[in-house]
Amino acid sequence: MSTATINDSHAVGHHGDAHGHDHHHQSFITKYIFSTDHKMISKQYLITGIIMGCLGMGMSLLFRLQLAWPDETFPFLETLLGKWAKGGKLDPNYYMALVTIHGTIMVFYVLTAGLSGTFSNLLIPLQVGARDMASPFMNMLSYWFFFLSSVVLMSSFLVETGPASSGWTVYPPLSALEKAMPGSGMGTTLWLVAIILFIVSALLGGINYITTVLNMRTKGMSMNRLPLTIWAFFLTAVLGLLSFPVLLGAGLLLIFDRSFGTSFYLSDIHLNGVGALSNSGGSPVLYQHLFWFLGHPEVYIILMPALGISSEVISTNARKPIFGYTAMVISLLGISFLSFIVWGHHMFITGMNPFLGTMFMYVTLIIAVPSAVKTFNYLATLWKGNIRFTPAMLFAIGLVSMFISGGLTGIYLGNAALDIQLHDSYFVVAHFHLVMGSASIFGMFAGIYHWFPKMYGRMMNKTLGSLHFWLTFISAYLVFFPMHFMGLAGVPRRYYQFSLIPEFNIWMDVNIFITLAAILGGIAQLLFLYNFFNSIFRGPKASKNPWESNTLEWSTETKHIHGNWEGDIPTVYRGPHEYSRPDRELDYFPQYEIGDGEPEHYHAPATAPDTSYDGKKEKATTVFFSSFAHLFSLRRA
């Protein structure tokens, strides 16, 4: 049976034959589909995220073709899109649809669910030392709501009038009025349904993450010994829990306006082909307030897990403690708090009272301070390190670079005065693709390369990984850096074609260049896909702790078992970043390893006692109710 010992001092604590893992039969369905195991759910999130990512990336290449060669025809487009690309020329309505769904997919489906869903699920139980999530059943539901939501979103491509096309922010009245643009018909209805399902998924996941982190830490795992990944996931979940319901509200009101004749967002509208609408008294700006109340925290919901992952990866591979652990945590807390009061910086020129603009400008520039602190701490961590360039490390370094480049342009945009000119220009596109898009995707890749051995028990190819990194890194800069200058020259975003405005023709070469660079980026992702799927089946077998890392997940066996640890859950004796301690031979010191002269039993009790996990297949109903018990009992005996 269990051949493994957790570590020397804890091998004694086995339950011996109480383990039922090996003769514990699971059907294909319970194991791979309706699984309640957090590791399987994490893989489900990852694979779905990767598929959505490919779709999103493909869409961006399609509309980049249009921007680079507005006067050309591409016969394959007609084959692919039918009536939306008659004669091989992308229809402007469809261009908008692609931009909209690309944004939605990347922001919500890839960088929120794909990133935070994958790694919160994988790492929270493993790194805090828990058998599973507080509520495995809700966790499963969370994935399936996400899956359903993805299906609904993609199904809008099958609608006759096309998918939602009013931008990923779906501002009404454009998105509220079917006659304003074709995509605002059935397409937007599906978009809204998809987002509501998504919110349900995010909330179910978030409640779970928070509960698990607060209540299910193993012995010795006090909050100040949590790896920074966990801090990041935890705060991300808090942000989500507090802000997604507001988006839900915004979406519901929009549904009312669309279908039930209310006027929350509509007033004084005379629409071509319809006439004067009866709606009066509503305000489109209200929607924007509600949307950005989620929208701004959302960008940090996307970024923070990536920052957490890169902290862990950088510390491990620089073989150094992360510099300023406390400062890092305080920065995350600061960012989390501030991100709730800066939403108005997306609305400086909506006609909102200029005084409000002033206030939002002040708080927005304050939020740049903790961001700067984090950057300096990363740099200090690298200083005098002994850096191993694993693919994960490369991507983490790439993240820091992107975060600097994109963060600095935030200082322009956060300045209300400067934003007058920059708003909705390509400068904004450059800003958020660097700081959010690229940085977070890099964090996600760092996570995938780093924890792949934990997820699949095999190693990914390093050389391909390096190549993937450099191609992606270079292409990301080539694509997004020139966009700053286009924006500063007055080129607006979300334009189907620039050649109708003579002044923009000087940017034609740049547009072609960007598209070519984007294609290069696309090729690089194919390398990743090959490496990823090939390694799942054919990669070399991974050892238990391939990166010689400190955190708790590396104390588990490579083969996944329900309940994570064969015997007792290990006790934690110190913080997660004790690398290269001068008093030790080895350059790492796992959290779960007891050192000389350290007390055998650490005094901090586990937040959740380990009710010996027998791995027996529980009935779904039992799991469900027990998970609620877990959820609501803050203290369990």
Add this chain to the structure above:
Amino acid sequence: MNTILKLTLKFTLAVVIIFSAATLISDSVDIQGISTEHLSAEKPWVGADEYQYDPGQTVTPEKTLSSKVNWAILVFVVLMVLVLANAFDISKYTAKITGRETVNQNNVNKWIMLFFMIAGFAAVIWEYQTHGAMILLNDSSSAHGVDYDSMFTITLVLTTIVFFITQALLFYFSFRYAHQDGRKALYYSHNNRLEVVWTFIPAVVLTVLVLRGHQTWKSVVYAEDNYNGKMHSIEVFAYQFGWKARYAGDDGIMGNVDYKFISGKNELGLAYKPEVDSLVVDLKKQIAADEASIKNLNTTILDGLMADFTAAENLRDYKNMESVQKEIDAVKNGDRLDELKASIKRKTKQIERILAIQNDKKLFASTFTSAAMDDIITQEIHLAKDSLVTLNFRSKDIIHSAWLPHFRAQMNVVPGMPTKFTFRPTKSTEEAKKERGEEFEYYLYCNKICGVSHYNMKIKVVVESQEKVNEWLKSQQPAFIKREMAPVAPAIMNDTLKTSTDTIQKMVVR
């Protein structure tokens, strides 16, 4: 033996693939060449509202050649991946044969880090020089634009310095401290004094920026506060997909407007009694027609559609058959009925509301002044150089955004909510042409996604002397009267009379 065989095979395959890809690419690039000359700079601009996108228009035979390029790109992508996958398999096999790792990952990556930093910085500097020269900076055509540009420059300088320092440290550290066998990293977990320092420094820098920013912002949004020169105000009206400007007529007063008054002949919804009356008559007629349609929906209308369908069927006109079928479906499943009912309801409500204004004496008097009659609606915006102008924005349908990049001016145009932007143009079109070339014109672009022709929603802006503006205005026709008959003073005039936008803004403030 087996491995060596495989290796040779794969190698040959890779070579073949590379060669065929190279040939394909070079062929197609030869045909096409990447030039931008043929792009439609001179394409005549079609009025945005009439603008119908027609893909057929732009396709000329020689352009379809480039489809080869696309196929080549596609094929190339696939081949590249195959090649790379093969190449890496090869390195795996060589590793197997020779028994050692072919490359030292750490060493290679470390040098690429250094190289990337140097090449990257060179590229950034090149970008600043080449594309930086193309941006709008220090060439503002408005008074506040000068402040704006200096604010921008300060931010640019500061962030550029920080950019170079932090990126240099990042890549240099990565290079310098790459893994070496036998070396141990420095155990250094925190330094609170350092944390304080690097919290404090950005905080101070940002405070400076934010204070400057606050000043600039105030000078822009409260531009009229400390100004005692000439002031104008114009209404800028946005609709899917175009712009119109409205000037007060000879009376110097802007007429009232209401979205409920908008009709084919009264595009901006001016409060002009005869037009509004005829709109009411029109609406009543439409209601009657809708009611008739409801009555005949399942009889004559359906029969008519059926007949159309049969006719189309006989002609094998499948497209027509499909669209007629859709209409038949709509009749049968009740959609059409719902539509008609909604339309009647909407129009009845509109009439009700219009009559409510007309029947309220006070409201009537303050709404239907004669000020609207002589308002001038134009297809261009003409601004007087050096005098302060307020653009009052109004949207007919959805949110648009009026962006005048050369004037560093932008404001959203929101239905149901008046917005405005005040600024002082300081560079005439003539002067700008001298700097930017004869073809240059100022434009106001739409900068908020607003539908299918969003990318072609613009209006020409001309800055010239006050005299020229007046002259131009004289050449334009007033909305509802012939120039000769324009009254010198409004017929109904009382003290409370205000321009419509003023009243609305007052209401909002209250």
